[in-house]
Amino acid sequence: MISHVDHPGLISGNVEARAYQLQAVDDAMAGSTLLILPTAAGKTAVAWMSIVERMERSVGWALVIAPTVALSNQHLENAIPVLSKAEEWSPIVLSGQQTASKRPEMWSGSKLVFATPQVVRNDVRNGVLSLEDCCLLVVDEAHHCTGEHAMAEVAEMYLAQSKNPLILATTASPGSRKEQIHEICRRLEIQKIHLRTRDDPMLAEFLAELEVEEIGVEVPSEIRGLVEPFRIWQEGIVDRERRTGMYVMPGMINQAGLTNAMDRAQSAIQRGDTRGYRSSSQIATAMRLHHLINHLLCQGIAASRHFLSRMESEDSKSKSAKDFLRDPRVRSLSDRLLEMDEVHSKVGAVRRMVRERVKRDPESRIIVFANYRDTVEALEKALAGLEGVKAIQFIGQSSRSGSGGLTSKQQIARLDEFRSGGANVLVATSVGEEGLDIPSADLVIFYEPVSSEIRTIQRRGRTGRRRGGEVVVLIAEGTRDEGAKEAARRKEEFMHKAARRVSRSLSGSPHKDLSNLSKFTVSTGGVFGPAADFVLEARERSRGELAEEDNTPAGGARLAREDLPPESFRPRGQTGLDQF
DSSP states (O other): OOOOOOOTTOOOTBBBBOOOHHHHHHHHHOOOOOEOTTSOOHHHHHHHHHHHHHHHSSEEEEEESSHHHHHHHHHHHHHTTBBBBHHHOOOOOEESSSSEEEEOOOOHTTTTTEHHHHHHHHHTTTOOOOOOOOOEEEESSSGHHHHTTTHHHHHHHHHOOOSOOEEEESSSSOOOOOOHHHHHHHHTOOOOOEEOTOOOOHTHHHHHEEEEEEEOOOHHHHHHHHHHHHHHHHHHHHHHHHHHHOOOSSOOOOHHHHHHHHHHHHHHTTTTTHHHHHHHHHHHHHHHHHHHHHHIIIIIIHHHHHHHHHHHSSSOOOOOHHHHHHHHHHHHHHHHHHHHOOOHHHHHHHHHHHHHHHHHTTEEEEEESSHHHHHHHHHHHHHHTOOOOOOEEOOOSSSBBBBOOOOOOHHHHHHHHHHTTTTTTTEEGGGGSSSOOOEEEEEEEEEEOOHHHHHHHHHHHHHSSOEEEEEEEEEEEEEEHHHHHHHHHHHHHHHHHHHHHHHHSSSSOOOOOOOGTOOOOOOOOEEEHHHHHHHHHHHHHHHHHHTTSSOOOTTSSSOOOSSGGGGGGGTTTOOSSGGO
16 A cells, blocks of 8 residues: 655645655755665655755745756656645746846746756856745756856855755765765765665665666678778877877777877977877877777767768868868778668667567657767667657757757657657657656667766666666677776776765764654555654664575674674774774
8 A cells, every 4th residue: 555745845645655765854854965866766756855844944945956957847847746835836947948037037936946057057146046045955966066067056156145055965876986976065065975775675665677688789890891991090090109108008999098198298298398299189180080980880880970970060170180081091981981871780779679669568668878969860760660669869959060959848848759659769868868757668778888877877767767677788799888888887886885985974964863754744545644653664674674684604693793802893993904
């Protein structure tokens, strides 16, 4: 029997009661919190409950920032059926779509605003908006809060202006580096991290099964033949730069090695070493070759054709770029690509998987992710004409080389078309990785693996949100795809470890007494009870599940702490071998 959360700010019966979410709300009300939950675990529900509780306690208004307009609109649509005071609060979405002259009135007329960080930052800078009375800032996809990203800047503005600041930051993927997580926590003045993983017993019953399959595809001999002269060309450049001391990384040529070599060449120039100029030009050529080779091996004919065409159409090209395009080998390749049909095995694999899935289940929703717009366009064309398949693109807003992207309105319209079944395949770039809540999406195809653990987790999280989902990762054998797959796997392993290490360094501690849930009740079959009791009961059940596991060491009974000799313990505060 499904239980529901009741609160003065929530419409009764519309929010499912989950103990781990209520516990997160209790934490969030005790101090600024970074909430790390798996995709589809309900971070949004925690935000709703935190908003209504904070607004019940404080005077002012609440602000929710999200990286895209489409995601902000989605948050608004999902919130209205849940909030009992929606009419009183007049929730709105604000973005660059509204003119600057209209926004002051809109800001003042709402007590709950969903906005893109850029518009908040700009309006604060221009004196249009004050965050003085904003009592809660919810930061969605908080892993962006680093460097010069507008999200981080908005958080800093909020902390400087608000009379009573409180931040709830949410993400499924904070990053694998302690430094990155530290920066997020520092910029947002986070006091504690609330972290739960997929294997947490309190989450298990609410997360759908997710099957991940890696499929190796062989690169056709036609493509490898096209690549060979460019591979030889690149190796020749790198060999020369190794001798000059610019390219120093061992092993296979990769982007990291080329970037390091370019940095060394630029440093040489700054020192007055004129050899750096030639090296810089040569390494730039090697980088272009690297991108071209990877396009051919990992993306296919169409994407490579578009890659070269885009280089040709760029208005401002450096001398090295012009020389590259004039090279007979490049010109010959361009001519050959124009005459060739798509032959990459990945395209055929996507066609086959989509055709089989739709034939087996006409109600399926499929998302295909690709790194490049060129590939997205090629895949949309490749899927055209398949029986029962309607594929549409989902790309970003920015224009490139005279080719415009999708406007915010067009993005929203395409998501609506996909959700409603007007289209059943969404072919997307990275813009679709975050926040797409497609309940019926049951298959996600990675056209290529990505080395970023954040992007991998976000992509994977687009399926299995309401029912079992499947993820298929296509890997071109013997290419950079294999390295990218391993890099993402290693980083993901480190992610939760890094978050826990950072958590131990923060000033706050978990809020244990559940006193912040006093206004929440939970109803089950018409019977109401305190939310705190509901959480405590779930805790006891999860402890029971853990107790059923046999963790007894091999060879005998588990030793109690008091039975262990003193020399078995690590000194308090010692964290590494260097501290013995």
